[in-house]
Amino acid sequence: MENINMEYIDDYIKSLIKNEDDKLEQFRKECEKRKLPIIHKEVGQFIKLIIKQINAKSIIEIGTNVGYSSIFMSHEMNNEGKVVTLERSEKFYNEAIENVKKFNLENNIKVHYGDAVDLLDTIDGTFDxxxxxxxxxxxxxxxxxxxxxxxxxxxxxxxxxxxQGMIANDDLVVRRKKTLVRNLRDYLKYISQDNRYITSVLPLGDGLAVTLIK
Structure with a gap:
């Protein structure tokens, strides 16, 4: 089970999304063929909407993988803004660097290697x-x-x-994921109930939390 919605619903939503960049779409297909954990297409469409709505010019990303989402978000900023992205896997870090070069975005995307828990304390600047x-x-x-x-x-x-629905239904929780489920439930409760934030949890992809910092 990859998504939380019925497959036919996901397929229909994806069918409505217009592909605007052939090179980026080919990159997505290559990632999907390798079964890499890139953003779901419908999640990407929502991210695009947010970027345009708030006129984002600076983005920080935790979890680069091979760089698809960084390149996607840079593309949606018309390759004018900056993306700072953090990746702890050396293999994926190196792949991301090469992919950023293939899209000629070395001046727009900065990939950092290491554990985000530590790296975040060293990153300068503010982000939209x-x-x-x-x-x-x-x-x-x-x-x-x-x-x-x-x-x-x-x-x-x-x-x-x-x-995979585990956060909302105890019957779906597998034993080896109990700690992860508990931590994610605590996280969603925190960002949903703290008065400093406004959060909406959307059933897109495998679940997307959208939080406004007041």
Missing amino acids: LAFIDAAKSYYGTFFDKCCKKMKSGAIVLSDNVLY
């Missing part, structure tokens, strides 16, 4: 948008560290927060 898609048990830590770097009225997007 944060995208969190890394180790699920550390979402709370990532969120708090990102918030210190966000501009007033910024948006934090947290991906895969419903985690």
Whole structure:
């Protein structure tokens, strides 16, 4: 089970999305063929909407993988803004660097190698948008560290927060995921009930939390 919605619903939503860049679409297909955990197409469409709505010019991303989402977000900023992205896997870090070069975005995307828990304390600048898609048990830590770097009225997007439906239904929880599920539930409760934030959890992809920093 990859998504939380019925497959026919996901397929229909995806069929409505217009592909605007052939090179980027080919990159997506290559990632999907390798079964890499890139953003779901419908999640990408929502991210595009947010970028345009808030006129984002600076984005920080936790979890680069091979760079698809960084390149996608840079593309949606018309390759004019900046993306700072953090990746702890050396293999994916090196792939991301090469992919950024293939899209000629070395001046727009800065990829950092290391654990985001530590790296976030070293990143300079402020950001309009944060995208969190890394180790699920550390979402709370990532969120708090990102918030210190966000501009007033910024948006934090947290991906895969419903985690194959386990977060909403105990019957789906497998034993080896119990700690992850508990941490994600605590995280969603935190960002939903703290008065400093306004959060909406959307059933897109594997669950997307959208948080406005007041």
